[in-house]
Every structure is written in structure tokens, then in C-alpha cells.
Amino acid sequence: MKVAVIGCTHAGTAAIVNTAKLYPEAEITVYERNDNISFLSCGIALYVGGVVEDASGLFYSSPQQLAELGVTTKMQHEVTSVNTSLKTLTARNLQTGEELEETFDKLIVTTGSWPIIPKFEGIELENIVLSKNFNHSNTIIEKAQNARNIVVVGAGYIGIELVEAFQMNGKQVTLIDAEDRILSKYLDPEYTDKIEASLRDHGIALALGEKVTRFEGADGKVGKVITDQGQYEADLVILCIGFRPNTELLKGQVEMMDNGAIIVNEYMQTSQRDVYAAGDSCAIRYNPTGKNAYIPLATNAVRMGTLVARNLVSPTIKYMGTQGTSGIKIYEDNIAGTGMTETAAALAGIQAEAVLINDHYRPEFMPTHESLMLKVVYEKDTRVILGAQIMSKVDLTQSINTISVCIQNKMKMEELAFVDFFFQPHYNKPWNFLNSAGLGALPAVPSREVSHA
Structure with a gap:
């Protein structure tokens, strides 16, 4: 069995390693256009901020490790065309220019995603950089050394983590986003209001609800970011506007969403026989919602990549879907979310309600008992749990994994109210805060008239 794999990041590495272990007789060839594989891009801000000093820890595989499994890795080889019907592909060696054509029995597409780069005037100026891969992170670190004013465009997870890292390194930082809230895809206003206040308290300038229109500079280097409402000094600009699937190779050959994300079935198969896909692509x-969505997360990628290997020869283990569970630490605040926010539910036309819990995570008689804010969103009519968010100075983020399981199993709020959670004063209260959220959503019991015979 000849297996060709295009791309070797989170999903690709998981698919390759598991395929090699499950089918030792398989002839596996990996095509990777970069000069490194398996970089944890979620660690870029930690690397840039100096929290992680040795970048080698951000790689969890290498061509040498794959070779030990019998895998052939063709580094700096860009696949230029694929014919899924004839089961052939063409690749170009980026160092020599040599082209080669190969056949395959099974194709695994883990081409990932690439940052969205709008066509702003002045985008070609020097010191406007992306934040996606290892080379980007090294460029950011190098250019940030001599930069005083740094502008980050995009207030998603990567953008927020970067502005924190730059501020902690003594830079003057501005965060720009067209949305009027940071992290608007992940959290409701009760949370983003507090995070925005924290960022401002640390001296980070927020330019929210502003659209970048152009970049200006001198001597070929950026100097200002111009928005529809103002202008901001910038020695260095980081673009973190979002990601798009890297799937041009298969356009017109497999079923895709409008944005180019490949649609797979519950066994990771595309609409084309013997072609599988996983990860950000x-x-x-x-x-x-029970619908297809584009949520590029490393956790989704490694699960899907592992399932590709398990289902490569025959359908074996079904993909359970995802809740889009994620977390972030911003200064002293530990934040996590899963499923739909109340805002997202409204935009999707779902009638939803929510319970907001402000409490201490353990009894007040304990020496410390930090507060927490938990919000659980549920469908109004069915009372099925749709999502949750939590924020606290103490790390309670694992509770969101519990809610993720609840959503996975379509649990209702009254079930959450009476789930068996342990009690120990070091960790929680007799009513766990998750129980409390469920209790807060219990419907009123109608009174019954008493008959007097």
C-alpha cells in the first residue's frame, strides 16, 4: 500500500505516525514544503515572550524520527498538482527545481491553513510580518528587538497572546481589530469586557471597531498603520487576521465548504475514494449545531489525523465531531470556553438562554477562595447544553472539558444540576459550580391545587 501525505504539521504528524505503526508494510512518503515539521504554532507567543527559551521543545517530531518508523520524508518539496482519479501527484524540489511524479494508493491531505493577507495598500513594506510557523516566530523575535512601537492586527487568540508578550518585554503595543470586541468568536461580552480592561491596565492600546485601510512608511519600512478612524505609529506590524484552508490542490476534485475547507465524512474520507483529509484543511x-464548520485548532487536528490512520484501510472508528473547546491565559486570568457563546447562538438563529454564576470556587472559610465567573448557554425549548465559558485567577479550566463532554452527549441543564461531583474544601463546594449552573436553570415547579373532599 503506497500512502502519500501532503503536509506535516499537527494532523499530518498524527496521521503519519499512526499509519506507520498500524501498517508497517505500507510505503509512506511525506511531502513538506517547509524546512521543518510538526511545529506547535500555539507556542509562538511563549517563544516570542521568552517563556519558552529553547524552541526545540515546540517540535514533536522530525524527519529522523519518521525515518525510524520507515517513513520517507521529502522536505522542501511542494506538491504542485494532484489527480485524485488517476491517483498521481507532481512535486517540485524547492532547492533544485527538479520535478517528480508519483503514484499512490491512498492520499492523506493535511495541508493545513495559511494566514489571511488582505490587499492593503503598503502591504509590501518591510517589517509587516505573519505569525504562523517557526520561521515567522524567528522573524518576529529578530525584528522586535529593535522595535519600540508594535501593532498587532487581529484580536483572536494569537493576537492577544502576542500583545501580552510584547508588553511584558517593554514594548509600546497597539491591538487593532475590525470587531468591537476582542476574542468575539470565543467569549461573550461579560468576559471580553474584563479582559479588555486588563489589557488597558497593562498599557496596551486597543483600537477596536477599526478597519485597517493602508500602511505608510519611509525607506521601504513600515512606519504607520492607518485605519478608518485613526493612525498608529508602528516599527513592526504583526498580521493575525485569521486563517484560510490551504486546499487549492484539490479544488474541483473533492467536496468543500465555500471557504475551501474540505468536507469529510465520519471516517475522515473526502468525497473522492481513497483520499482522506484532516486538520486545518x-x-x-x-x-x-450538527453542521459543518471551520474551526482550526490543534486538538481537532491531532484527533482527525489519528482517525485517518485508523480508517485508512476500512471504516473503523467514527469521528465524534467537536465542540471547539479552547483555552487561554491572559496575565493572571485563566479562561476557557466550549461550544456556542450566547452571541453565536443568537447569530445562528437559535433561541438560547444562559446562566451566569459569580461565586468562589471553594468555601469562604478556606484561607484563599478566589472568585470565578461561569456562563452556561443552553437551548431554550429543549434545555440541551450548547456551550460554556469560565474565567478565574485560579485554574479551573478543566471544568470546561467536562462541559464539552456534556455537549457531546446532548445533556440537559437539569442533568448537569445533579451530576455526581466530589466535594473537598481544598477544591470546591458541596455544590460544585457546574452543579450550581444547572440548578440556576431549573424550571419553576407549578403549584398544584389541593382538593378538599
Whole structure:
């Protein structure tokens, strides 16, 4: 069995390693256009901020390790065309220019995603950089050394983590986003209001609800970011506007979403026989709605990549879908979310309600008992749980994994109210805060008239 794999990041590495272990007789060839594989891009801000000093820890595989499994890795080879019907591909060696054509029995597409780069005037100026891979992170570190004013465009997870890292390194930082809230895809206003206040308290300038229109500079280097409402000094600009699936190779050959994300079935198969896909190049089944969605997360990628290997020869283990569970630490605040926010539910036309819990995570008689804010969103009519968010100075983020399982299993709020959670004063209260959220959503019991015979 000849297996060709295009791309070797999170999903690709998981698919390759598991395929090699499950089918030792398989002839596996990996095509990777970069000069490194398996970089944890979620660690870029930690690397840039100096929290992680040795970048080698951000790689969890290498061509040498794959070779030990019998895998052939063709580094700096860009696949230029694929014919899924004839089961052939063409690749170009980026160092020599040599082209080669190969056949395959099974194709695994883990081409990932690439940052969205709008066609702003002045985008070609020096010191406007992306934040996606290892080379980007090294460029950011190098250019940030001599930069005083740094502008980050995009207030998603990567953008927020970067502005924190730059501020902690003594830079003057501005964060720009067209949305009027940071992290608007992940959290409701009760949370983003507090995070924005924290960022401002640390001296980070927020330019929210502003659209970048152009970049200006001198001597070929950026000097200002111009928006529809103002202008900001910038020695260095980081673009973190979002990602798009890297799937041009298969356009017109497999079923895709409008944005190019490859649609796969529950066994990671595309609409083309013997072609599988996983990771940021793919759509996922979003359990809160039951529909396809594009949610590029490393956790989704490694699960899907592992399932590709398990289902490569025959359908074996079904993909359960995802809740889009994620977390972030911003200064002292530990934040996590899963499923739909109340805002997202409204935009999707879902009638939803929510319970907001402000409490201490353990009894007040304990020496410390930090507060927490938990919000659980549920469908109004069915009372099925749709999502949750939590924020606290103490790390309670694992509780969101519990809610993720609840959403996965379509649990209702009254079930959450009476789930068996342990009690120990060091960790929680007799009513766990998750129980409390469920209790807060219990419907009123109608009174019954008493008959007097």
C-alpha cells in the first residue's frame, strides 16, 4: 500500500505516525514544503515572550524520527498538482527545481491553513510580518528587538497572546481589530469586557471597531498603520487576521465548504475514494449545531489525523465531531470556553438562554477562595447544553472539558444540576459550580391545587 501525505504539521504528524505503526508494510512518503515539521504554532507567543527559551521543545517530531518508523520524508518539496482519479501527484524540489511524479494508493491531505493577507495598500513594506510557523516566530523575535512601537492586527487568540508578550518585554503595543470586541468568536461580552480592561491596565492600546485601510512608511519600512478612524505609529506590524484552508490542490476534485475547507465524512474520507483529509484543511462537524464548520485548532487536528490512520484501510472508528473547546491565559486570568457563546447562538438563529454564576470556587472559610465567573448557554425549548465559558485567577479550566463532554452527549441543564461531583474544601463546594449552573436553570415547579373532599 503506497500512502502519500501532503503536509506535516499537527494532523499530518498524527496521521503519519499512526499509519506507520498500524501498517508497517505500507510505503509512506511525506511531502513538506517547509524546512521543518510538526511545529506547535500555539507556542509562538511563549517563544516570542521568552517563556519558552529553547524552541526545540515546540517540535514533536522530525524527519529522523519518521525515518525510524520507515517513513520517507521529502522536505522542501511542494506538491504542485494532484489527480485524485488517476491517483498521481507532481512535486517540485524547492532547492533544485527538479520535478517528480508519483503514484499512490491512498492520499492523506493535511495541508493545513495559511494566514489571511488582505490587499492593503503598503502591504509590501518591510517589517509587516505573519505569525504562523517557526520561521515567522524567528522573524518576529529578530525584528522586535529593535522595535519600540508594535501593532498587532487581529484580536483572536494569537493576537492577544502576542500583545501580552510584547508588553511584558517593554514594548509600546497597539491591538487593532475590525470587531468591537476582542476574542468575539470565543467569549461573550461579560468576559471580553474584563479582559479588555486588563489589557488597558497593562498599557496596551486597543483600537477596536477599526478597519485597517493602508500602511505608510519611509525607506521601504513600515512606519504607520492607518485605519478608518485613526493612525498608529508602528516599527513592526504583526498580521493575525485569521486563517484560510490551504486546499487549492484539490479544488474541483473533492467536496468543500465555500471557504475551501474540505468536507469529510465520519471516517475522515473526502468525497473522492481513497483520499482522506484532516486538520486545518478540513471542515469539522460542530456538535452544538450538527453542521459543518471551520474551526482550526490543534486538538481537532491531532484527533482527525489519528482517525485517518485508523480508517485508512476500512471504516473503523467514527469521528465524534467537536465542540471547539479552547483555552487561554491572559496575565493572571485563566479562561476557557466550549461550544456556542450566547452571541453565536443568537447569530445562528437559535433561541438560547444562559446562566451566569459569580461565586468562589471553594468555601469562604478556606484561607484563599478566589472568585470565578461561569456562563452556561443552553437551548431554550429543549434545555440541551450548547456551550460554556469560565474565567478565574485560579485554574479551573478543566471544568470546561467536562462541559464539552456534556455537549457531546446532548445533556440537559437539569442533568448537569445533579451530576455526581466530589466535594473537598481544598477544591470546591458541596455544590460544585457546574452543579450550581444547572440548578440556576431549573424550571419553576407549578403549584398544584389541593382538593378538599
